Amino acid sequence: MFRKKFLLLSVFLCIATTSLLFPAKAQQNLPELGVVSDYENGGILKQVGFQWLVESTSRMLSPIKYSEEEFAKNLEEINKSELPILAFNILIPGELKVVGPEVDQRAVLDYLEVVFLRGKRAGVSLFIWGSGGSRRVPEGFDHQVARKQFSSMAKEVAQLAARHDVVLALESLNSSETNFINTLEEALAIVQEVDHPNFRLCVDIYHMLREEEGPGVIHDAKGYVVYCEVAEKADRTAPGVVGEDFVPYFEALHQIGYSGKIMIECRWNDLSGQAESAYDYLYEQVRIGFGN
Secondary structure, three states: OHHHHHHHHHHHHHHHHHHHHOOHHHHOOOOOEEEEOOHHHHHHHHHHOOOEEEEEHHHHOOOOOOOHHHHHHHHHHHOOOOOOEEEEEOOOOOOOOOOOOOOOHHHHHHHHHHHHHHHHHOOOOEEEEOOHHHHOOOOOOOHHHHHHHHHHHHHHHHHHHHHOOOEEEEEOOOOOOOOOOOOHHHHHHHHHHHOOOOEEEEEEHHHHHHOOOOOHHHHHOOOOEEEEEEOOOOOOOOOOOOOOOOHHHHHHHHHOOOOOOEEEOOOOOOHHHHHHHHHHHHHHHHHHHOOO
């Protein structure tokens, strides 16, 4: 009996000691936080608590910019990153049109074939499909025709992604950046139409704020959301600069069972000086929104 009580006391003391040494911040089951940033910044970001990076397809993988030999050097640099790379964004360059009169589907698919292969070599299987220049509808071109073109292209790209075991997250971009798929509601409708498990949805709270789109549509996106980004509305500043309230959006993500990461994509005035306060502010907003 004494031995049993001693063991129970030991367990209790161990738990209590752990709670003191590792505060609730480290124990709560919250989404992990990261930053869309160059891999060279990984050390600074890791030091303050961030756990992930998102890098740029055009900067690291593009077969238009880099030969195989040049990509091999990029891959060496990627492997040196102090934070793991979760995804690549800026998927398709502006010169490869996916809507309008100059669409070359074969060229887009050939480009993405290499991008997906290189991404997998870098250990990354998630790609964010924003690419506002590529999907900008030319002046005078019928938007309904553009929508059909985009959906058709997305179906082909989704099938290609499946063959390479990667996932795409379609990102809505506010109307100051492009003139097509400006809201999460519009992006969701296309994802639902394409209806492919490798073609999912990005919730970008910055773009939602810019389009005055409330968090309610996130509930409609249940089962489709695989990725989330955030920045403050006015000047795309880091969380906490102005004090933007993201909590209602995080609450909606929590309610639909979102279990992915939350990444900051912002304009830094001074990354090394702002990173810690941005982490602390975002962490607290996530903690409240996810009910801890």
